[in-house]
Amino acid sequence: xxxxxxIDAPCGYGKTSWAIQYMNDMSIQSHSFIYVTPFLDEIxxxxxxxxxxxxxxxxxxxxxTKLEDLHKLLGQGKDICTTHxxxxxxxxxxxxxxxxxxxxxxxxxxxxxxxxxxxxxxxxNLLLDADTISIVENNKGxxxxxxNDQKKEYDSRYNDIKSxxxxxxxxxxxxxxxxWNFPCEVFLLFQNVFILTYLFRGQLQRYYYxxxxxxxxxxxxxxxxxxxxxxxxVQRKPYDKSSLKKKIxxxxxxxNKIGDKRNALSKSWFEKSSNKNHINTLKxxxxxxxxxxxxxxxxxTIWTTFKGGDKEKIKKxxxxxxxxxxxxxxxxxxxxxxxxxxNLAYLANRYMRTIEKKFFEQxxxxxxxxxxALSELIQWIWRSRIRDGLPINIYLPSKRMRELLQLYLVSxxxxxxxxxxxxxxxxxDWHL
Numbered sequence: 001x002x003x004x005x006x007i008d009a010p011c012g013y014g015k016t017s018w019a020i021q022y023m024n025d026m027s028i029q030s031h032s033f034i035y036v037t038p039f040l041d042e043i044x045x046x047x048x049x050x051x052x053x054x055x056x057x058x059x060x061x062x063x064x065t066k067l068e069d070l071h072k073l074l075g076q077g078k079d080i081c082t083t084h085x086x087x088x089x090x091x092x093x094x095x096x097x098x099x100x101x102x103x104x105x106x107x108x109x110x111x112x113x114x115x116x117x118x119x120x121x122x123x124x125n126l127l128l129d130a131d132t133i134s135i136v137e138n139n140k141g142x143x144x145x146x147x148n149d150q151k152k153e154y155d156s157r158y159n160d161i162k163s164x165x166x167x168x169x170x171x172x173x174x175x176x177x178x179x180w181n182f183p184c185e186v187f188l189l190f191q192n193v194f195i196l197t198y199l200f201r202g203q204l205q206r207y208y209y210x211x212x213x214x215x216x217x218x219x220x221x222x223x224x225x226x227x228x229x230x231x232x233x234v235q236r237k238p239y240d241k242s243s244l245k246k247k248i249x250x251x252x253x254x255x256n257k258i259g260d261k262r263n264a265l266s267k268s269w270f271e272k273s274s275n276k277n278h279i280n281t282l283k284x285x286x287x288x289x290x291x292x293x294x295x296x297x298x299x300x301t302i303w304t305t306f307k308g309g310d311k312e313k314i315k316k317x318x319x320x321x322x323x324x325x326x327x328x329x330x331x332x333x334x335x336x337x338x339x340x341x342x343n344l345a346y347l348a349n350r351y352m353r354t355i356e357k358k359f360f361e362q363x364x365x366x367x368x369x370x371x372x373a374l375s376e377l378i379q380w381i382w383r384s385r386i387r388d389g390l391p392i393n394i395y396l397p398s399k400r401m402r403e404l405l406q407l408y409l410v411s412x413x414x415x416x417x418x419x420x421x422x423x424x425x426x427x428x429d430w431h432l
Contacts, residue, residue: 004187004209004216005194005427007230008201008417010239011382012389014221015196018228019106022194023079024052026431032101034190035081037108038334043081055081070094077101084111090186091167098189104429105190109334110197110205116355117170117178119161124178127158133165135172140213142363143172173359184212192429199378201418202371204352207360210420217422230432233423238412245409247391248381250402251293255285259397265349267306270314279317282397286345287320289395296343301326303345304380318347333379341384342392349398350376371414374404381405 007015023033023046035046035055047055056078058070066082067089073080074097088111127133132154136146147165154162164170164180171179187193200206200218209216220236222229258281259265265282269275286303290296303326308314315327328338330348350373351357360367386392396402408414417423426432 001215002188002190002193003422003428004214005192005219005230006200006216006421007194007196007219007221008198008233008415009220009236010198011387014223014228016108017223018221018230019108019194019196020046020049021228022432023050023106026052026104028053030431031191032077032103033079033106034087034103035079035106035108036084036087036111037081038084038111040083041337042108042334043083046081050079053079055079058082058086067091067094071097074098074101074103084109088112088182090183095183095186095189098186102191103189104192105187105194107193107195110195110200110203111182113182113205113208114171114356114359115180116353117161117164117180119178121176123158124176127161132158133161140363142211144168145170145172145178171359173355173362177355177359179355179359182208184208184214187214192427194427199371199375199414201414201416202368202373202375204356204372206418207365207367210365210418211360211363215420215422217425217428218417219427230427232425233417233421239415241409243389244386247386247389248405248409249391249393250405251289251393251395255289255395256397256399256402258282258285259349259402260399262400263349265305265347265398265401266351267308267314267348269349270306270308270317276317282347283318283320285397286318286347286395287323289345290320290323290343294343294393298323298326300341301343301345302328302338302341302384303347304328304330304332305347306330320345328380328383330380331376332383335383336387338383339385339387342390344381344384344392345395346377346380346401347395347397349373349401370404373401374408374414377401377405378408 009015037043043057056073058066058073060066066086070086071093132148132151134146136144145165147162169181169183171181173179218233219230220233222231222237258278263269270279290301301323303323305318306314319327352367352369352372357367384392396405
């Protein structure tokens with residue numbers, strides 16, 4: 001059975017450089033690759049950097065969808081570079097094509113492997129009462145939604161539910177919610193899987209693997225005279241953060257008092273009408289920080305908070321005057337588009353979504369919300385010029401988030417591998 005290789009190392013350790021070297025070095029007779037990345041510009045980078053083989057990007061053309069083009073390329077055994085968004089759309093045909101070809105998957109950053117499906121409890125009951133769906137358990141006690149085979153041809157407003165249920169991608173949570181689940185067997189269809197990330201311990205994809213009993217080994221990267229190698233995690237080079245700590249200037253003044261309570265600046269805090277005046281104060285504090293303390297402008301500034309629904313209600317309430325265009329999403333990751341920015345404001349206190357936490361805990365998978373919050377924060381901060389080793393300023397009014405960052409900068413406890421991770425083995429591909 002495939003064991004997932006998690007290359008867990010900080011930005012700058014050479015994860016992507018290793019991946020490019022690996023794809024260049026492997027024989028085109030023994031290896032075919034699928035490289036999956038969050039951003040289109042990374043596809044261009046990989047296609048230019050890998051000289052030993054030709055990468056193809058699935059496109060919409062000649063009346064074909066991107067997924068249909070992906071299937072065509074898979075059938076031809078081509079090396080493929082695509083996005084998380086397309087990879088999430090895999091179906092039974094994709095799985096069959098992967099099953100008969102020996103592909104290696106390189107996943108640049110974790111992806112969304114579970115998402116809540118918007119369906120009212122009354123609609124769910126309607127489908128159950130009509131015997132259109134049923135709730136079944138697999139041999140691990142995990143509950144799935146199954147569509148009645150005799151009603152496959154039904155055409156209704158619930159076609160999306162039908163599609164997910166027929167693909168065994170729809171799970172049942174907390175006696176009311178539906179969770180789309182990326183089909184975990186897809187990862188087991190590859191010859192090898194490598195995930196390039198950092199602080200995997202706190203990320204949803206780790207808990208997803210724990211839920212489904214998929215094993216993973218932790219690896220790190222080392223570099224010698226321009227050559228990159230993967231090493232067992234127990235042999236990793238300790239991350240010396242002494243220099244990093246000096247380059248991240250965390251703001252410390254009365255402007256932080258607004259975030260003293262543990263849940264302050266969480267999404268639910270922003271959604272409470274009773275906090276309207278506090279939110280206005282936060283908005284003014286942020287403007288004060290950028291304008292009077294940092295003397296910054298839109299060109300060197302980024303800030304974030306929760307968007308708050310379709311109309312971006314929270315974002316609009318918080319946006320500091322003159323800096324509306326400096327916003328980047330709180331979930332931004334794996335891009336270098338903001339690497340010139342150095343004045344930052346992180347106006348959020350991150351917790352796992354309640355339904356996601358319930359989903360994992362329902363199946364006795366323990367989650368670590370502090371490591372989750374820190375991993376999300378680190379990903380966001382590393383969009384700035386700190387990725388190039390240059391100093392930054394950051395306003396982090398949430399006391400909880402600020403203390404997590406401060407602890408991270410003086411310890412390595414967040415980087416300890418999960419208990420069930422394999423930490424003393426070399427990577428799975430014997431060619432390495």
